[in-house]
Amino acid sequence: MSVIAYIKRELLDRSTLFFTALALCSGLALWWLRGEEAFRVAAYSSGMLVLMIAPIILIAMVISCYVRKLLPTKHVERWLGSESGLRGLAVAMLGGMVTPGGPFAAFPLVVGFYRAGASFEICVAYLTSWTVLGLNRVLIWELPFLGFDFVLLRLLISLPLPIIAWMLAKLLTRQRNA
Structure with missing residues (x-):
């Protein structure tokens, strides 16, 4: 696949175009309602945020x-595919529990596993x-702020x-494919 085709397929989808249009309209509205200085401050702040988050993304x-290319599809399907059952659920739950970072880390991993056969x-x-x-x-937020008893009860x-989410997703997938 050429780079141009990849950009068209992956980067210029409807959600990207929607959020690009939303950002442009928001910027224009900010400039119109609050003036050029407010626009510059917001543009600088958003630029700094992008510089901070870009390496993580x-x-x-x-x-x-790498996940997509390194893990053979047959192994991903065996451990995380639709026939993996409770083993796949346990791996997914454990993986979700130990994955550090925010959505910038978790969502690309899910995309990689999904495209590899999960x-x-x-x-x-x-x-x-x-x-x-x-x-x-x-460990970082809840225990220090809320205490052991609160966190234990919340986790339980x-x-x-x-x-429940796994079962509902499995049910909806079956209904959609039927």
Whole structure:
């Protein structure tokens, strides 16, 4: 696939175009309503944010591509495919729990696994686990601020959520494919 075809297929999709248009309209509205100085401050702040986040996104996307190319599809399908069952669910939940970082790290990994053969329901379970059971967040934020009893109870209540999400995704996938 040529670079131009890849850019057209991957980068110029509807969501990219929508958010580009939204950013341009927001910038114009800011300039019109608050003036040039407010626009410059916002543009500088957003530029600094992009510079701070870009390396994380770049590394995560490289890892996503490596996952896709390094892991043979048959192994990914065996461990994370639609026939992986409870083993796949357990791997997804554990993976989601131990994945550090924010969405800039987790989502490219999911894309890599999904394109390498992981099933939709396993990816849903992974993201749900990462969202509600993430140990990094628990250790750094929740325990110091909320205390052990609160965090333990929250984790116990949240533990079934990736399982429920996996089951619902599996059900919806079957209905859609039927």
